[in-house]
Amino acid sequence: MKVLFVASEVTPYAKTGGLADVSAALPRHLGRAGHDVRVLMPLYDRTDTSRLHLETVVPELELRLGRHRYAAKIFRGASDPEIHFLHCPALYSRGAIYTHDDDEHRRFLALSYGAIALCQRTGFAPDIVHANDWHAALLPMILKAFHTRDPLFATTRSVLTIHNLNYQGSFSSHILPDTNLAGVSHLFHQDQLRAGRVNFLLHGLLYADAVNAVSPTYAREIQGPDHGVGLDPFLRARSSTVVGILNGVDYEEWSPERDRHIPHPYSRDDLTGKELNKEALCTGLGLPYVKGIPLVGIVSRLVRQKGLDLLEAVMPDLLRRNGFQFVVLGSGEKGLEDLFFRMQRAFPRQVCFYRGFSEPLAHLIEAGADMFLMPSRYEPCGLNQLYSLRYGTVPIVHRTGGLADSVTQFDPRTGEGTGFSFEQHDAAGVRWGLEAALRTYRDAATWRRVVENGMAQDFSWEKQRKLYELLYNRLQNRQ
Ligand code: ADP
Numbered sequence: 001m002k003v004l005f006v007a008s009e010v011t012p013y014a015k016t017g018g019l020a021d022v023s024a025a026l027p028r029h030l031g032r033a034g035h036d037v038r039v040l041m042p043l044y045d046r047t048d049t050s051r052l053h054l055e056t057v058v059p060e061l062e063l064r065l066g067r068h069r070y071a072a073k074i075f076r077g078a079s080d081p082e083i084h085f086l087h088c089p090a091l092y093s094r095g096a097i098y099t100h101d102d103d104e105h106r107r108f109l110a111l112s113y114g115a116i117a118l119c120q121r122t123g124f125a126p127d128i129v130h131a132n133d134w135h136a137a138l139l140p141m142i143l144k145a146f147h148t149r150d151p152l153f154a155t156t157r158s159v160l161t162i163h164n165l166n167y168q169g170s171f172s173s174h175i176l177p178d179t180n181l182a183g184v185s186h187l188f189h190q191d192q193l194r195a196g197r198v199n200f201l202l203h204g205l206l207y208a209d210a211v212n213a214v215s216p217t218y219a220r221e222i223q224g225p226d227h228g229v230g231l232d233p234f235l236r237a238r239s240s241t242v243v244g245i246l247n248g249v250d251y252e253e254w255s256p257e258r259d260r261h262i263p264h265p266y267s268r269d270d271l272t273g274k275e276l277n278k279e280a281l282c283t284g285l286g287l288p289y290v291k292g293i294p295l296v297g298i299v300s301r302l303v304r305q306k307g308l309d310l311l312e313a314v315m316p317d318l319l320r321r322n323g324f325q326f327v328v329l330g331s332g333e334k335g336l337e338d339l340f341f342r343m344q345r346a347f348p349r350q351v352c353f354y355r356g357f358s359e360p361l362a363h364l365i366e367a368g369a370d371m372f373l374m375p376s377r378y379e380p381c382g383l384n385q386l387y388s389l390r391y392g393t394v395p396i397v398h399r400t401g402g403l404a405d406s407v408t409q410f411d412p413r414t415g416e417g418t419g420f421s422f423e424q425h426d427a428a429g430v431r432w433g434l435e436a437a438l439r440t441y442r443d444a445a446t447w448r449r450v451v452e453n454g455m456a457q458d459f460s461w462e463k464q465r466k467l468y469e470l471l472y473n474r475l476q477n478r479q
């Protein structure tokens with residue numbers, strides 16, 4: 001299959017969250033399975049391409065978005081998979097991947113039109129155009145509006161993957177001319193247009209040949225009003241074609257045996273290194289290291305989705321009574337940052353909040369912590385619990401979305417299960433999960449069992465990419 005994969009972030013060139021990890025690993029594994037996969041992303045000013053030998057594949061490209069004109073180029077980097085960058089400084093030199101600027105819609109419309117131009121200028125006739133999230137969600141509609149008779153795209157089918165339904169790219173309908181689709185405005189959802197809105201993700205749902213979410217449970221949840229964020233009627237209308245495919249893990253990047261970011265490699269057979277990493281983590285963060293004291297970790301964007309506000313009511317009391325340690329890496333909403341700064345001040349020997357983004361520290365927390373906390377309100381897939389399982393860092397999660405599909409409640413009677421999973425998203429739920437984990441930790445043999453159960457799980461992309469291949473094959477009527 002020839003696949004064009006379009007995303008706003010790809011590790012290691014730009015990353016705010018899991019989308020970047022998926023956009024690097026899934027195409028790589030599809031490529032290794034023999035498909036011809038090209039990835040396209042914007043070239044942000046912060047993107048480090050110094051280790052790539054960039055080659056210009058489209059030297060002069062004028063992107064027209066309504067009355068706006070942008071000079072652009074497309075570069076190719078020799079990497080695995082082959083990566084293409086849309087270079088357009090007027091749009092992407094903003095010091096950030098996402099902005100609240102007035103032209104945010106144009107920044108990502110350019111990416112969709114850049115994708116078409118890349119195919120046209122390089123003679124690449126994709127079997128599959130794989131669009132990710134709202135940033136690329138108008139691409140299927142653009143293909144249907146302008147390219148059904150274009151021989152290059154004659155047999156192209158489109159896939160839209162929803163990584164997070166809460167980010168929809170909803171704009172005032174004043175931007176309609178910028179989409180270049182004003183002449184075919186009947187193709188837009190008419191009620192929405194009358195209400196003065198253009199919603200990119202909605203039109204992806206309407207026009208993509210296949211739609212998937214990043215876990216089976218989330219694919220079901222978003223078809224109901226609680227998690228549908230207003231789009232559930234449209235998802236229900238397509239329910240026979242909306243599938244859930246759990247993300248995989250790039251075990252080349254995320255394995256304790258060969259993680260280049262951690263000082264002490266370890267494995268399921270020999271966990272000695274894990275304890276040494278814990279010591280390195282505590283010492284590095286200025287916390288006292290005391291053998292036998294459990295360490296709970298969090299690595300997260302600090303946003304409402306992640307449910308961390310629940311910790312305000314339970315953590316101080318639990319920290320006081322149980323004496324464990326707690327390390328948080330993340331940044332985001334000020335209220336949440338303040339909450340963790342306050343906890344750090346109140347419990348200086350137990351809590352460390354590292355505000356920021358740090359890939360090496362994220363790896364060290366996965367390796368050094370005993371438990372990993374994800375009380376997400378909703379979680380389309382979640383990668384950190386998958387990483388945690390492999391690192392023997394027992395996940396404590398809210399039973400939702402991909403967390404429900406990847407963490408099974410530990411049962412001390414049977415010795416089965418990989419973590420602690422609470423049903424109710426409230427303070428009592430988090431308290432229950434944390435207390436159950438802390439209690440289990442006290443019995444070393446039982447704890448070892450949970451740890452080993454988790455480390456034995458296989459969420460590799462070698463397995464998960466086959467589900468995307470099935471989807472692609474179905475669209476192309478190939479089996
Ligand atoms: P989401 O995409 O909703 O943020 P995921 O669990 O799918 O959630 O993916 C989060 C990814 O981003 C993980 O690879 C995680 O390690 C990384 N990450 C999040 N916050 C930080 C941070 N502050 N520093 C380093 N990595 C981070």
Ligand code: GLC
Binds near residue numbers: 022247
């Ligand atoms: C989104 C979701 C997260 C998912 C990631 C990659 O950012 O919030 O749950 O793992 O995309 O698909």
